[in-house]
Amino acid sequence: MKLNEFLKQNPRFALAFSGGTDSSYLLYAAKAAGCDVRPYLVKSPFQPQFELDDARRVAEPLGLTLTVVGFDILQDPDVRKNPPDRCYFCKRALFTRLRELSRSDGCELLCDGTNASDDAGDRPGIKALRELGVRSPLRECGLTKPEIRRLSREAGLFTGDKPAYACLATRIPAGTEITAPLLQKIERAEESLFAMGFFDFRVRYFNGAAKLQLPGEQFQIAMERRAEIVSALESNFDAVLLDLSPRKTEDKIWNSSGL
Template sequence: MRFLPASAIGGLEKFFAENPRAALAFSGGVDSAYLMYAASRCGADFRAYYVKSEFQPQFELDDARRLADRLSAPMTVIPLSVLDCAEIAANPPERCYLCKKRIFGAIAREAERDGFSLIMDGTNASDDEGDRPGMKALREMRVRSPLRECGLTKAEIRRLSAEAGLFTWDKPAYACLATRVPAGTQIDAATLRRVEGAEAALAALGFTDLRVRLFHGAARVQLPESQIMGAAARHFEIKSALAPYFDTVLLDMEGR
């Protein structure tokens, strides 16, 4: 436990002392990355489970594998098609709830085979339950959220991650690819691949913390306000980079 800062020791040490064996629902993002680090440093017996569905881009899986390798943490990748579920593919307002149930159900089945009865995730104390419909699914499935239970906020987790030397410390928040499709619009794998390709193309041009949202068949590019003017000046370059994915590209001037 000497590897964890004093501010984080109390609650997390207590959690892992009381729950020495646990399965970690791992996304490769800031929060679950720090929870993986804490579990490792606390000497917990755990395994991380990453669910690779149509909704997760490849870079998230790459980041998850990279961190697991650095921490020598055991990780299982679970391939899962969420679009096989007609209800999820229809993209109703409760899609996030339905998807969480399917994803955590897959983790629970795999974890049970590995002898784990407790599942934990990286939800933190800054996460507003009103903005996270998927949290209803977590409650129903009795998923524990140690970071939230210990009162650790997003800002604190980023700071602690930087102190721990985790490359995820400044990773932008990322919502799954399904959020790029308006509610009520049918989701298909081909559309998600186009969105993923377009976002990767923009990242290759140096843009960060971005979204490419579907808008009546066009790509609506959302960037932080500080990057909008630069993007406007490079509109021909952006249109060319996104041409393999979208015929029409629109730049949202509001900023993220």
């Protein structure tokens, strides 16, 4: 099935919208196809502020009202304990809430931006979406991440070049309790590095320290600005470490898989 066929068959739906590359293109395509699409963004402690800002930058020019749903996911003990399958409990809680809201607004169909490059396998988050009956049009229609980036650029969407971004909870090792203060420390650390010009990186929590995962080409810059980085992060962490294994960026992932 082609995406335009899916949109023709489903002219009205709610979209779990993040402001990332995939859901932004789906929102754009649905609007262009004349669909009555309603974007919902869940603002939890797991999402940094820039994600909300980016989502608004996409929705507003399309003339769409973005519904922002405040949700304290840390009230869920299964999420807060951070087991290896935390994503299952998180997605199930968030999408259950989104389904309730979207149905109250008259939308029976709820979709998300999972694409065909995402390895479904036994991924806990995708398992939760399937159980809740959430549809993933990009995946169903065979659209891969490189294709979505290309189509996004052709459409003039700034998200076509936006680096992939995972929620802040992924920076904390499984088994380590997730708390709001810890998430805030990580967000502040990443904001500091963004302000210094670093991109497509992660600041991971490691036994009280901040462990920086950078693309290899940014190592030299990190060494040159070492004192500045330490000064910005040391008040929130016991130490600042650099992972000497270069972070595998999205383009390298696609290239190594033959895409």
